[in-house]
Amino acid sequence: MEVKILDTKQEGSATCYLTKFFMSEYLENLPDDYRDWNVQRGIVTNHYLDKIIDTLLQSKHIPPLVLITDNVNASGDKARLESFQVLDGLQRTHRLKLIHNSVNFIKNTPEIIEESKIHGVLKSVRKHSKSITENNATSPVVRKLLSEIESGNSIDNLFEFEQWAEVWENLSLTEQVNKMLLLNAGHKSVSKKHQIEIIFHNIISKLENELEDKFTIVRERNVSSISANKNRPVGQFSFSHIVSGMMSLDQGKPVTINANLLSKVQEDIDNYTLSYDEILELCSFLADLDSSLFNEYNDIGLKWLGKEVVVTGLLGAVGIYAEKHGISTTESLNITRNKLIPNPSILSLNNYDDIRNGLDVSKINIGKVNKSAVTSAITDLLEAKVSIVDWNNAFSGGV
Incomplete structure (x- = not known):
């Protein structure tokens, strides 16, 4: 032109x-x-x-x-x-x-x-x-x-x-992203989840190519994560969930995507990024766990792992375990893989919704309580404090 x-x-x-x-x-x-x-x-x-x-x-x-x-x-x-x-x-x-x-x-x-x-x-x-x-x-x-x-x-x-x-x-990728967010700041808002996707977007196609048919990604710009989870096939995840899970694993705690987090990530993205191999291992773990849960629980398993609070709570627990025991995130993921994927019944997901739905949502932050419950349940399994999850105990600790 x-x-x-x-x-x-x-x-x-x-x-x-x-x-x-x-x-x-x-x-x-x-x-x-x-x-x-x-x-x-x-x-x-x-x-x-x-x-x-x-x-x-x-x-x-x-x-x-x-x-x-x-x-x-x-x-x-x-x-x-x-x-x-x-x-x-x-x-x-x-x-x-x-x-x-x-x-x-x-x-x-x-x-x-x-x-x-x-x-x-x-x-x-x-x-x-x-x-x-x-x-x-x-x-x-x-x-x-x-x-x-x-x-x-x-x-x-x-x-x-x-x-x-x-x-x-000659704008770098980071400069392109920052200018796009700045140019859109006064217009119809770009959702927080889409903003976090934009910052990490360069890994999307690589992940799908590496994991081939067992793992697919849905972007927030195409369909909201809430809508995507309603009819989610096995192995399909919202990219914003992958990113928040990735940061939860890296930071050793469940992470919530909000304006404060976005600001910190843009200022120091290297402090919030796992290596590509670690991200690949994380996605492979989620894909295999998703398949195992579907075989055990059908749609209950799909809906459970399709929730952002579950992904961040689960991977936050994996990160906590890695920090506590002085091991790498990859080692901690492998321990979690060997614990959960061959034995999906230990998660007792048939009881999860019943316990959660019995909470008085007018008195609590349900999202925060959900994340805390999942983190607590997975941590107890990894530390061998329990052999099977008791969601009543897990939720009691977060209320």
């Missing part, structure tokens, strides 16, 4: 180019996976942004975008971007792309213009609804554009205007 450079600014080893380019060229050069870049939060519902077509039709200003690239081929005040991703402006870009596709659909299906004059816009669009969807266009936008044509206005040059954008070159 060709851009014109208006100004430049250096920030460490990164360079920011203030640029402008034609919107038509930007939309035609969007990467196919522009919506799926891990650092971004995904498309969200926003009725105000859905009205961006009115901004286009009235030739009003669209706020600057922020893009990142590995290389800007600059020559004087001109440059070429071979590839780029959208750091800020994904919501606008997505809606502009739908409008662009809708314009192209009308241009490539000229009969719809005549049909709308004879039969009306609504009926004509309804007739072509399948084709509109297949062309990644949208019926409401096509209706709006046809009405504009009926009013005697042209849509041919709708995107032939210059758009401003910051183009960042």
Whole structure:
């Protein structure tokens, strides 16, 4: 994509180019996976942004975008971007792309213009609804554009205007994440769980590739962890649960994802990160435990291990055991693996919900009590204080 450079600014080893380019060229050069870049939060519902077509039709200003690239081929005040991703402006870009596709659909299906004059816009669009969807266009936008044509206005040059954008070159992954969170700070909030996923996102694909079919990850940006747990297949985990479990194991205590934790992680991420091999071992353990629990308890086992309070409580206990006995987290995981996976019945999960549901939730923090109970139960098993979990005792200690 060709851009014109208006100004430049250096920030460490990164360079920011203030640029402008034609919107038509930007939309035609969007990467196919522009919506799926891990650092971004995904498309969200926003009725105000859905009205961006009115901004286009009235030739009003669209706020600057922020893009990142590995290389800007600059020559004087001109440059070429071979590839780029959208750091800020994904919501606008997505809606502009739908409008662009809708314009192209009308241009490539000229009969719809005549049909709308004879039969009306609504009926004509309804007739072509399948084709509109297949062309990644949208019926409401096509209706709006046809009405504009009926009013005697042209849509041919709708995107032939210059758009401003910051183009960042050579931003590190950490800098990309921090800028994305900062740029979104005043907009619709990025959930705490998604923020923690973004910070650790670079391990996602590696984990799934290493563990192949027995382990899959669901991201918060695609489906909330609560929704994911309702119909969770064996071996599927929310990535935010993996991260909070990872930190619980590393810190030797159950960890809760909140604003304070996010701030600490961003300031000193190395203090909250296990080695890749340790993370891989953790995920393998969870996948194998999940299979064992399903074989023993069916859906009860799936729902239990799908809860964040259980994952953090369980792995917090493993971390506590490692610290107490001066062993590595991998050794502690292996001890826990050998204790639980061949003998899932010792967890007594058939009694877990009955005891938990009998608590007076008006007087306690149920999430905190849940985590404490799981941590206590697993710790007692690892220390051989009990041979089988008594959830009544475990929950009594956390109330």
